[in-house]
Amino acid sequence: MKELGITVKKQENFSEWYTQVVQKAELADIRLGIQGFIVHKPWGFFIIKKIYEYLEEEIEKQGHSAFLFPVAVKEENLKKEKQHAGFTPNVFWITEAGDKKIEEKFALRPTGEAQIYPMYSLWFRSHKDLPFKGYQSRISVFRNEMTTRPFLRGREFLFFETHNVFNSHNEAEEQIKDDLETCRKIIYDKIKIPFLYFKRPQWDKFKGADHTFTPDTLMPDGKRNQLASTHDLGQNFSKAFNIKIRGKDEKEQFVWQTCFGPGIWRIMAALIGIHGDDKGLVIPFEMAPLQIVIIPITFSDKKSESKKIIDSCVKIENSLKKLCYRVKFDNSEETPGFKYHKWELQGVPIRIEIGPKEIKSKKVSVALRTENKKTQITISKIDKEIKKLSLKLDKDIKDKADNYFKNNTRNSNSLDELKELVKKYRGFIKVPFCSVDNDGKSCADILKIETDGADICGTLYPKEEKTNPNQKCIICNKKANHIVYVAKSY
């Protein structure tokens, strides 16, 4: 076996497998040579654009409008954010232009609060200006000192953020539920990534928020991957940035805010890791850059037959194109076997093969990326069959992901058992716990040390699971008020 495909099994060495898929399936090129900054190659970026498209479509349906803020953030605004929200990103500073020093240095934008909210304080005067829902898709940078990994941890991120302003906290809460719904529709229904939606414990929320909510999934190595976050910002930022409106009661009041930020990179990493297999990438049908590849099988000693094969391929390619599928007739010089491997590695959902046998029988052979077999379908029914296959593919992907997710969510009622489960399987483990307010932090710290680094992800949202009256916190043995989920994280 030559070193062309993926050389390790996903189950045996996920890290190595992931690194190879990212590079060999042409998702990213890491050779730019600046730590944490990668090139998004066309194949991978097509998939990422799909994620953006889904999000934008859904968010706009909810009444959000796109805006675009520049790369530069004023130092004074960053400081304001830091003071009031305790958020201290390691930002990159621009201090020189050419050979001249810049009089007032500025930062490259990390998340948007520090540049968007000063504008919000200028934009809104009346309760009639609200609600306001804005969003932007853009790039965010900050200096991450930790080891970087493509799509998981970097210094430049593909970013998507909504920033919403309301007259009341009730409206803000409704928005948080809408954000949850957005995650369900996009991340689960479309991208087939299962997740649990958590309300983070108080000690682990975004410092500037009253509450933080996150959809978390599990990667194949059993570690938690946080896919997005929604923050109930309360009036923290409106007070910090002086965003005030005149209410119906003629009194001046601070606005209520939420923001929602799906991690495009994180979602991409989950797609690669969760759906992929030992042959390489697997992509939901609608997201695939190429959905169908047609491979001819010709023989040089059968010239007239070969011509028929090519003609048939072209004909089928055209008819599938008319049906709006992304399809390629791969008539390159390589042998068929080479092409099978190549397109499987890149995750093309459906492969059609046409050779002498197919010409004779007026059928084509079809292979689905998620199956290990070829079937024959009659050419006249190809439209219906492709439709069926695409649904089958998506179902296979979803079932596999759901299964893994379910099988890696466990229960425990004792610390010893929890430690064992974390060590043996990782994944999510439900345990009874005393408090998710700040007074529970000391127990969380102990839990982290005892389990060699697992965190409390939070309680389920919007419906929290109830505890039995006799359940005790697995750390302090006091009354358990919550069922929390424990996992190791990225």
Add this chain to the structure above:
RNA sequence: GGGGCUAUGGUGUAGCUUGGUCUAUCAUCACUGGCUUGGGACCAGUAGACCCAGGUUCAAAUCCUGGUAGCCCCA
């Protein structure tokens, strides 16, 4: 954040321990020609590399220091 490992043509590598014969191995990709195609064909030819900056030395891909980048393990 802690630890370990690595850097050689486009890609994957041999050489490094013990400096010299390295004018740098092998394979693959690319290009030319021929032949071939049902799960990673074959033959011939062409082209292509020692991460960067210092240092040690008569002599550095090889040893040392620093930088940069990547990978793996653990927080």
